[in-house]
Amino acid sequence: MVDTLSRLEDVIRSRKGGDPDASYVAKLFAKGRGKIAAKLGEEATETVIAALSESDEALTGEAADLLFHLLVLLAERDVPLGNVLAELDRRDGVSGLVEKAARLD
Ligand SMILES: N=c1c2ncn([C@@H]3O[C@H](COP(=O)(O)OP(=O)(O)OP(=O)(O)O)[C@@H](O)[C@H]3O)c2ncn1[C@@H]1O[C@H](COP(=O)(O)O)[C@@H](O)[C@H]1O
Numbered sequence: 001m002v003d004t005l006s007r008l009e010d011v012i013r014s015r016k017g018g019d020p021d022a023s024y025v026a027k028l029f030a031k032g033r034g035k036i037a038a039k040l041g042e043e044a045t046e047t048v049i050a051a052l053s054e055s056d057e058a059l060t061g062e063a064a065d066l067l068f069h070l071l072v073l074l075a076e077r078d079v080p081l082g083n084v085l086a087e088l089d090r091r092d093g094v095s096g097l098v099e100k101a102a103r104l105d
Pocket residue numbers: 008011012015022023024025026039064065068
């Protein structure tokens with residue numbers, strides 16, 4: 001799963017400065033951060049709507065669009081996906097410690 005996201009991140013980063021007519025991602029980069037952020041917001045809304053009213057298949061498709069556009073936004077800001085994953089790991093470590101401490105009580 002991480003491999004899939006990591007490969008996609010590499011492809012997305014390779015589109016920076018690319019031909020907007022040849023690549024959807026290059027077109028998004030050319031439109032700028034505001035447009036990418038707005039697109040991510042749209043995809044988040046569509047994911048919520050799918051979760052509340054549609055099939056698992058529709059939710060899966062919208063969730064894929066959401067993750068994809070999040071990767072584009074992170075790439076535009078030059079924030080590596082690895083940083084986000086490390087933050088999640090850190091939180092997991094913290095909650096693991098809290099659970100351990102609770103068991104010791
Ligand atoms: N994974 C994706 C991916 N997921 C979703 N999308 C695009 O995201 C858009 C979803 O937005 P919408 O449903 O609102 O469709 P839209 O009307 O075309 O969007 P807008 O014109 O409103 O921006 C669609 O155009 C999808 O094609 C993606 N476009 C590209 N990729 C991957 O990104 C990589 C680079 O793609 P290119 O830059 O096109 O070479 C490749 O590996 C692709 O497979």
